[in-house]
Amino acid sequence: MIDLKLLQKDFENVSAALMRKKVSPELIDELKARNEALKTAKAAFEEAQAAQNEMSRLFPQYKKEGKDVSELKAKLDANKARIGELQEAQREAEAALDALAMKIPNMPDADVPDGADENDNVEIAKVLEPRRFAFTPKEHWELAETNGWIDFERGVKVAHSRFAVLNDMGARLERALINFMLDFNRERGFTEMSVPELVNSRALEGTGQLPKFEEDLYKTDGEDLYLVPTAEVPLTNLFQDEIIPEEALPVKMTGHTACFRKEAGSAGRDTRGIIRQHQFRKVELVCITRADDSDRVFDEMVQCASDLLKALELPHRLVTLCTGDLGFSAAKTIDLEVWLPGQNTYREISSVSNTRDFQARRAKIRYKEGKKNLLAHTLNGSSLAVGRTMVAIMENFQNEDGSIEIPQVLHKYL
RNA sequence: GGACAGAUGGCAGAGCUGGUUGAAUGCACCGGUCUUGAAAACCGGCGAGGGUCAUACCUCCCAGGGUUCGAAUCCCUGUCUGUCCGCCA
Secondary structure (H helix, E strand, O other): OOOHHHHHHOHHHHHHHHHHOOOOHHHHHHHHHHHHHHHHHHHHHHHHHHHHHHHHHHHHHHHHHOOOOHHHHHHHHHHHHHHHHHHHHHHHHHHHHHHHHOOOOOOOOOOOOOOOOHHHOEEEEEEOOOOOOOOOOOOHHHHHHHHOOEEHHHHHHHOOOOOOEEOHHHHHHHHHHHHHHHHHHHHOOOEEEOOOOEEOHHHHHHHOOOOOOHHHOOEOOOOOOEEOOOOHHHHHHOOOOOEEEHHHOOEEEEEEEEEEOOOOOOOOOOOOOOOOOOEEEEEEEEEEEOOOOHHHHHHHHHHHHHHHHHHOOOOEEEEEOOOOOOOOOOOEEEEEEEEEOOOOEEEEEEEEEEOOOHHHHHHOOEEEEOOEEEEOEEEEEEEEEHHHHHHHHHHHOEOOOOOEOOOHHHHHHO
16 A cells, blocks of 8 residues: 555655556545545544543542532433444545555656556566577477477366466476475575465455455455465565564565466467466565665565576566556566567566565554664565476477477476 | 364463553563673563654554443454364375
């Protein structure tokens, strides 16, 4: 959630930032008005309550002195009714504000480029030269088929479209990649975690998937549990409602989960292959930092993901997302796009975001600095989407006969 | 799934015959005295959110509702935890 105090104090700049993320001026005005309405309602309610408390305190005194309490009681009864009304009004104001505020995205950082969509993202670096092929490189689904690594039909049979089965070497490669990535991250100081893959709505609100993006989530029937769309949700929310001692920061975690997404709104996109599945595995990085340390940790995470690709000998580029492509919770995001020779293009394989205190305010993640409790900064980044990494390996390491080499670093994992 | 017990500040643990109790006490932690230094001892501080220039003031003793002038304390519902039984990877 954005800082409503800041909105009140520095309306010009906050609204300008929100408008860069395409929040309408009307909505921003409404947010401000509702915030002020709540303040007014709260003041009235608390005033009536203070009066009630004060009068109530007279009660034991009166009794001790043997005085008649009936008049006092009448006054209290009258005020009590008023309190009820004022409380109701306060609650309504609060609910109205909340409903709106929870759907307002984070403010982009000042250095995030303006832009309408992904075409306006800004490339900041290229790492490794794409290999030159003496033949026309094939796309991964063709390679997967000839090598017998992926069974698309049977995935659909047991589940639904956009589900696939990995056979034999495909399954082993997936497992090898997960192990390799987790080890790689661990060596860089990230603590390996294994977390629930079903989470409650409070957690999803904390990281920003709810209330706005419910249609993208798989929900269990009759229970407040959703399948995780990313390990970011359980990992970040591990610290909800906590005040972390300063010396424990930064918290650096890595974990692997399956991720489940309905992909609502992407009908027809990437229907072939395993680029866009309802279920995929991902190794994630999540960090919680002091407010003044998140930029440094952000760079560290980007570097970590890039080095991982480098270790796998996969050419890629780093791209800063423009305001139009930035996610709901992110203040800044750098995508890593891997080169896919079969598709002759770069495709997203990792995405590292700094949400600043946006998620921390929702999930109440704080840290202690001296005597003060401050909102932490939370960051998340894929250490790499495993399925897309397999796609990248297939396409970049293919031979003319359709066989596939395995990157050197994975040999000991297979 | 059945039966019983419980949920209080960072932890432990009182209070639960309803009224300055936001909450005793111990530990931990922070500051100070003492000490060559450390420990011990002693003194002081020490939950969170809102509000205010700062006070005042309001809220929070799992959550929600109720009784009452007044609830951590009584009643109801839910959630979670523990123990025993059943079931099970």
